Amino acid sequence: MNGEHVIDVRNVTKRFNGKTVVNRLALQVRRGEIYGFLGPNGSGKTTFIRMLCGLLTPDEGEGSCLGFDIRRQSDQIKLQVGYMTQKFSLYEDLSIRENLDFIARLYRVRDRREAVEKSLARLGLTGRHKQLAGQLSGGWKQRLSLAACLIHDPQLLLLDEPTAGVDPKARRDFWDEVHKLAAGGLTALITTHYMDEAERCHRLAYIAYGNLLAHGTVEEVVAAAGLTTWSVSGPDLPRLAEELRARPAVEQVVAFGNTLHISARDAERLRDALSPHFTPAHHWQTIPSGLEDVFISLMQTARDQYAKP
Amino acid sequence: MKDIHFSVHRFLAIVIKEFIQMRRDRLTFGMMIGIPILQLILFGYAINSDPKHLPTAILCADNGIFSRTLVYSMRNSDYFAVDHVVQSEKEAHRLLATGKYQFILQIPEDFTRRILRGECPGLVLLADATDPSATSNAITAIDRLAREALDRDLKGPLQHLRMERNAIDLRIHRMYNPEGITQYNIVPGLMGVILTMTMVMITSLAITRERERGTMENLLSTPAHPLEVMIGKLVPYILVGYVQVCLILVAAQFLFEVPMLGSLSLLLAAAIVFIAANLAVGITVSTVATNQLQAVQMSFFFFLPSLLLSGFMFPFRGMPTWAQAIGQILPLTHFHRLVRGILLKGNTPEEILPHLLPISVFLMTVLFIGWCRYRQTLD
Ligand SMILES: Nc1ncnc2c1ncn2[C@@H]1O[C@H](COP(=O)(O)OP(=O)(O)O)[C@@H](O)[C@H]1O
Ligand SMILES: [Mg+2]
Numbered sequence: 001m002n003g004e005h006v007i008d009v010r011n012v013t014k015r016f017n018g019k020t021v022v023n024r025l026a027l028q029v030r031r032g033e034i035y036g037f038l039g040p041n042g043s044g045k046t047t048f049i050r051m052l053c054g055l056l057t058p059d060e061g062e063g064s065c066l067g068f069d070i071r072r073q074s075d076q077i078k079l080q081v082g083y084m085t086q087k088f089s090l091y092e093d094l095s096i097r098e099n100l101d102f103i104a105r106l107y108r109v110r111d112r113r114e115a116v117e118k119s120l121a122r123l124g125l126t127g128r129h130k131q132l133a134g135q136l137s138g139g140w141k142q143r144l145s146l147a148a149c150l151i152h153d154p155q156l157l158l159l160d161e162p163t164a165g166v167d168p169k170a171r172r173d174f175w176d177e178v179h180k181l182a183a184g185g186l187t188a189l190i191t192t193h194y195m196d197e198a199e200r201c202h203r204l205a206y207i208a209y210g211n212l213l214a215h216g217t218v219e220e221v222v223a224a225a226g227l228t229t230w231s232v233s234g235p236d237l238p239r240l241a242e243e244l245r246a247r248p249a250v251e252q253v254v255a256f257g258n259t260l261h262i263s264a265r266d267a268e269r270l271r272d273a274l275s276p277h278f279t280p281a282h283h284w285q286t287i288p289s290g291l292e293d294v295f296i297s298l299m300q301t302a303r304d305q306y307a308k309p
Numbered sequence: 310m311k312d313i314h315f316s317v318h319r320f321l322a323i324v325i326k327e328f329i330q331m332r333r334d335r336l337t338f339g340m341m342i343g344i345p346i347l348q349l350i351l352f353g354y355a356i357n358s359d360p361k362h363l364p365t366a367i368l369c370a371d372n373g374i375f376s377r378t379l380v381y382s383m384r385n386s387d388y389f390a391v392d393h394v395v396q397s398e399k400e401a402h403r404l405l406a407t408g409k410y411q412f413i414l415q416i417p418e419d420f421t422r423r424i425l426r427g428e429c430p431g432l433v434l435l436a437d438a439t440d441p442s443a444t445s446n447a448i449t450a451i452d453r454l455a456r457e458a459l460d461r462d463l464k465g466p467l468q469h470l471r472m473e474r475n476a477i478d479l480r481i482h483r484m485y486n487p488e489g490i491t492q493y494n495i496v497p498g499l500m501g502v503i504l505t506m507t508m509v510m511i512t513s514l515a516i517t518r519e520r521e522r523g524t525m526e527n528l529l530s531t532p533a534h535p536l537e538v539m540i541g542k543l544v545p546y547i548l549v550g551y552v553q554v555c556l557i558l559v560a561a562q563f564l565f566e567v568p569m570l571g572s573l574s575l576l577l578a579a580a581i582v583f584i585a586a587n588l589a590v591g592i593t594v595s596t597v598a599t600n601q602l603q604a605v606q607m608s609f610f611f612f613l614p615s616l617l618l619s620g621f622m623f624p625f626r627g628m629p630t631w632a633q634a635i636g637q638i639l640p641l642t643h644f645h646r647l648v649r650g651i652l653l654k655g656n657t658p659e660e661i662l663p664h665l666l667p668i669s670v671f672l673m674t675v676l677f678i679g680w681c682r683y684r685q686t687l688d
Contacts, residue, residue: 088523089526090520103531
């Protein structure tokens with residue numbers, strides 16, 4: 001294995017019908033790391049993950065996954081990767097046990113019966129093993145998918161929006177489980193749209209329109225964005241929001257309950273733009289920028305830069 | 310109040326929405342137009358249950374005037390296309406067994422002389438009667454045709470020969486199905502029809518379903534090789550195909566008492582090529598279809614011409630040339646001949662080879678197309 005990097009790719013590019021969906025992406029993920037992969041819908045996250053596990057061939061770029069070449073050795077990569085697709089992709093007309101057994105056979109898991117039994121027990125589904133997978137609720141489907149990904153003891157998990165449509169308790173349990181696995185040396189690349197989940201990752205990357213816009217720890221990403229955020233509370237906030245949005249120096253105005261968050265990258269210009277509104281009726285203060293503010297700011301910049309008119 | 314009663318506006322909204330969706334789903338739209346047109350053409354133009362110009366060979370041991378007249382007038386008739394002279398009875402039987410010729414006219418030795426002597430010589434028409442409807446009109450025609458032909462020559466001093474009694478004794482041998490039982494033809498034919506329908510439809514559905522539900526992506530992300538996936542998916546259906554073949558054979562034997570002259574193991578062995586050909590069509594359909602509905606529609610688009618142009622519903626030789634040309638491509642056409650050949654005629658492996666070859670060519674071609682398409686859809 002090449003150093004400590006489980007994923008180490010450069011320049012990865014994929015085009016569909018002339019449209020660049022992933023653009024010269026470079027990504028490095030260390031062993032035992034939980035790596036968050038964020039970006040708006042259609043930004044190329046799924047496509048990138050598919051290239052990592054050999055479902056798609058990159059048009060350009062090279063690199064390794066688990067020490068194997070992503071272009072030529074996808075067969076070896078597949079053996080050690082657990083890939084959880086964005087959409088539930090086990091068989092709804094097979095029972096829970098039959099699904100696990102099928103996947104275990106495909107990976108030629110040794111002591112298959114035992115592995116399936118253990119997996120069922122860990123899921124807490126031993127009693128319901130005969131139930132059809134299609135009848136499970138969203139949260140259980142997700143747990144079953146995760147169990148299926150893990151049955152062959154992979155080195156790397158690629159989880160594509162694993163918690164979409166799952167309730168908060170089940171999400172929390174899921175993340176506890178992922179952290180436990182990572183502590184045991186498993187590496188995970190997880191795409192998500194939830195900020196709280198992003199904050200539970202060791203490091204993260206943000207892509208938009210196929211371009212990597214930021215990466216690092218949460219603190220690094222926030223710091224690198226160089227965003228200044230003000231919070232204001234007081235009367236008639238909707239009208240104030242309207243007025244602020246009209247000012248070019250203001251990049252974002254977001255309502256949070258009874259406060260507004262106003263952010264921009266140029267702190268000086270922002271202050272100048274806001275100062276006419278510093279009335280006694282309103283309470284103004286600067287606050288640390290949130291991850292969400294940063295991502296929205298990144299996305300807007302990216303849209304100006306990359307999106308075709 | 311007007312919100313709770315039937316509203317024309319809401320009704321129109323739904324009508325408009327349906328039309329928009331109909332237009333978006335190009336294939337369904339195409340099929341809605343395409344299938345009626347296909348049926349119209351096939352039923353209207355291709356199907357003719359009064360087959361004419363049936364291939365006829367002559368086995369002639371006489372070269373007198375009457376045999377020449379007879380052959381000449383057959384040549385000029387609509388029903389018989391006389392284009393071959395065979396030298397031996399063995400060859401004549403082989404031509405019937407392989408289905409190359411529908412009729413053999415056997416003219417005995419001294420035919421002319423015996424007519425002149427008023428001996429009423431026998432004239433034999435051997436007919437391949439596996440499909441009774443293909444030959445019945447021609448058989449009716451030959452009697453009149455022979456009489457009229459000879460009457461023209463029986464003039465002057467010979468007039469008495471035609472006046473008094475039949476100058477010849479025309480005998481028709483309905484080979485392979487002497488009683489003209491339609492089930493003998495239809496029941497073996499159903500084997501191919503049923504296999505075509507289920508094999509194409511089931512495989513195209515089975516693969517499209519994996520794609521539609523997203524399970525294909527999961528499957529391909531595992532170490533499973535695409536070839537393993539394909540073959541693994543096909544083998545169960547080959548077994549299903551064999552169960553169908555066996556069911557039909559049992560029904561043919563016990564319910565319809567269809568004769569089984571040839572070797573059943575030969576039939577089972579040959580069936581695999583046909584089953585494979587249909588599975589290949591199913592795979593190819595599944596690489597084009599994006600959902601299960603489309604897969605069913607496209608399977609039907611293949612099934613319909615197979616059913617109508619293969620000689621199962623209507624005699625093959627009754628169809629116009631263009632329809633026969635399409636029919637010749639379809640594996641079902643050749644499988645019909647093969648099954649009839651083995652069951653009713655007792656065909657040997659060499660005799661079924663001419664039917665097996667076109668099926669194999671079809672199989673290879675479709676497999677190639679399917680494989681190219683399949684590889685494209687991976688990326
Ligand atoms: N097989 C494909 N053929 C053509 N376009 C595709 C294909 N897969 C994805 N795309 C396009 O690529 C873009 C990125 O898609 P995707 O990787 O699914 O984004 P994300 O997972 O970040 O939402 C989208 O615009 C999508 O329409
Ligand atoms: Mg996605």
